[in-house]
Amino acid sequence: MATGQSNEAQTAEAALQAAFEALGQGDATGAESRARRVLAIAGASDPLTASVDAVVVLALALAQQRRAAEALPLFEALVARQPQVPEHWSNLGNALCELGREADALPPLQQAFKRGDRSAALFYALARAELANGRPLPALTCIDRALALEALDPEFLLFRARVLFAMDETDQAAATLASLRSSALPFDLRVEAAEIQLNLANYADAQRAFEALLVEDPGHPGALIGLSTCHERHNRLDEAEAVRARVDEARARAVPDVGSALAQLDARLAARRGRPEVARALFEAVLVDPPRDPALRTNLRFELGKACVEMRDHAAAFSAFSLGHAERLAHVNAAHPNLMREDGLLAALDRAVPAFRTGVREGADDGHRDPLFVVGFPRSGTTLLEQLLDAHPALASFDEQPFLQRLVTRMNASPAGYPGGLVDLPAAHRRDFRAQYFADVQRQRPDLAARRPVDKNPLYLVRLPLVAALFPDAQAVLALRHPCDVVVSCWMQNFRAPAFAVTFETLKSTARMYDRVFRTYFDFRDAIGVPTHVLRYEDLVADVAGEGRRLFAFLGLDWRDELLGFTERAKSRGVISTPSYTQVVQPVNRRAVGRWQAWRPWFDGETLDLLAPWVERFGYSLD
Structure with missing residues (x-):
């Protein structure tokens, strides 16, 4: 009897040793069986x-095979039996992350850190858990600590990009x-990298990445969904x-995240094809179990909200x-x-513009044509106007x-800052600033040649003093639209700029900013x-030819009737990054005029008093 027990013990010990060896060699199935x-x-x-050792090997082997659901109860049992072992806590947290429960993983991962784990894997898992708990700054710290230990790990680098995206960097x-x-x-990491490019709005890079992935796996659902999304963003429906x-x-639906992405794509395509009721139902379904990002x-x-607006259900849209x-x-x-209540751009609203020399020609002999700046409050029709201007040769x-x-x-790095530094702007600085600006333009438009650059950025309205200091031959077009329509439209957008989350939080806060800017x-x-040149959106959509002639006369350019087809031309331009990318490729129409009236019940007294x-x-009316 004793001999039999001894033989069994020896057999078990040998099997355990073999299990450890298999695990170390990456043979997860062999480690599991042993x-x-x-x-x-x-x-x-x-x-x-x-x-206990066999349970550890079994749990790790299951985790390596992406069978985290089976490994999880084993890790839970291990931390209960040996809470002093930091690796058990770390493994438990990693299993929760793999199951999509990153938010739940934070406490066990913190226990692992408290008990002495300082591995790269722990910091990576902590980064995932922190981000899932809405804490991007600690997530960045953790992923940077992981990269300090394993600087070239591609999975860590990809996650760092994801964290930076979450931080609007x-x-x-x-x-x-x-x-x-x-x-x-590896293939799965290239899929993730392409998806991050998509989130970053780098649509051309994302499209190339998805197309390359589909060469290897023509039916990969994530790559197909990503490629379809790229086409939609390029207005290639x-x-x-x-x-x-x-x-x-x-x-696709066998994987929760991919199934959700497919539903989102279907919703967007339905919205683009004029079926807002289908889009709304799909968006509502996705939001029952929303993405973790x-x-x-x-x-x-x-x-x-936009689908509800199209259905004229403004109460649901407001919610x-x-x-x-x-x-x-x-x-x-x-x-x-x-973050201050304003970012660097809007901080100028609190600084008086000093008297300074305008029209200075020092440095203006550099061979560059001074730009035309298209400005105004966001959502005033600047993108539509830009497309018309770009159509001119x-x-x-x-x-x-x-x-x-x-x-x-x-300029803000100098003691005087902006706009104070405009008073004594040295000629060398003026030349340097111009050189940097036109180098940036050239990188963006290497085909510029002799054409005049059109710089459309609405809130450069408050940067026109800098324009006056650097570009003596510059001109501007100020786009106007009914202030109430502008406020509603801004409030309905999810702008990427962090400061706009504060600026456009409510109709009232948006009206306050409108008032401050003007x-x-x-x-x-x-x-x-x-x-x-001042151009009202309502006038432009009512008479493109008439307003176009006046605009181009101001610019000293001839009017051509073929410019009336500028919305068709816009379809071939590629990505338009502004929220109006779906509108500017449609024939000019008046559907957006007076939309604020449907929102009038939500305009309180102060909002209307400001506007x-x-x-x-x-020249508008509140009637």
Whole structure:
């Protein structure tokens, strides 16, 4: 009897050793079978009584096979039996992360850290858990600690890009992704990288990545959904629907995140095809169990709200937009705890523009044509206007870029800052600033040649003093629209700029910002003397040819009747990054005129009091 027990013990010990070796060699299935053999030899009702080590190997082997649901109870039993072992807590947290329960993983991962685990895997899991709990700053700290230990781990780098996206640091996120392009990533990580490119609105890069993935796996649902989304963002709806038709729904819906992405795609395509009731139902279904990514979840609220608007259910739309704003604001406060009520652009609203020399030609002999700036409050028709201007062969516009803001940032590094530094701006600085600006333009439009650049960025309205200091031959077009329509439209958008989460949180806060922006503009308008053509959106959509002739006469350019087809031309331009990308490719119409009237019940007294003077000044009515 004793000999038999001894033989069994030896057999179990040998099997356990073999299990450890298999696990170390990456043979998870072999490790699993050997660990189960150890437990079978012991024959105890409680596996932990038989062999804690065998349970550890079994749980890890299951986790390596992506069978986290089976591994989870084993890890839970291990932390109960040996709470002093940090690896048990870490493994439990990782299993929860793999099951999509990152938020629940934070306490056990914190226990692992408390008990001495300082591994890269722990910091990665902590980063995932922190982000899932709406804490992007600690998530960035954790993923950076993981990368300090394993600097080239592609999974860590991808997650760092995801965290930076959540923090609205899109340039840094793109740079992190760029560092991976030369790496031979596994297929699933390349899918993730392409999805991050999509979230960052780098649609051309994302499209190329998805197309390459589909060469290897033509039926991969995530890649097909991503490619279809790229086509939709490029306003290629037929292509988007053709790619969508290739998705195997059973395969897609077998994975929760992919199934949700498919439903979101279907909702967007339905909205684009004029079926808001279908879009609304799909968005509502997705939001029953919304995506874990707070940025994506918030965007769904706004998309749902717009579908409700199309159905004329403004009460439901108001609820969706309000919830979206609340989520966005909470996320921005977590990601930007030190954010002032205005960002660098809007901070100028509190600084008086000093008297300075305008029309200075020092440095203007650099061979560049000074730009035309299209400005106004957001959602005033600037994108539509830009498309009309870009259709003229003498002009070339580009997607909204922070070129002027970069110059302001440089100026703010000096003691005088902006706009104080405009008073004594040295000629060398003026030449340097111009050189940087036109270098940025050239990178954006390498085909510029002799054409005049059109820089459309609405709130550069408050940067016109800098324009007056650097570009003596610059002109501006000020786009106006009924102030109440502008306020409603801004409030309905999920802008990427973090400060706009505060600025446009409510109709009232949006009206306050509208009032501040135009009071600031009219304070300095006459002093800076930038030639400006004022164009009302309502007039443009009512008479494109008439307003177009007046606009191009101001610019010293001829009018051509073929310019009337500018919305068709816009379809071939590629991505339009502004929220109006779906509207500007449609024939010019008046559907957006007077939309604020449907929202009048939500305009309180202060909101209308703020807007009424501007309604009168710009020639509109509150009737």
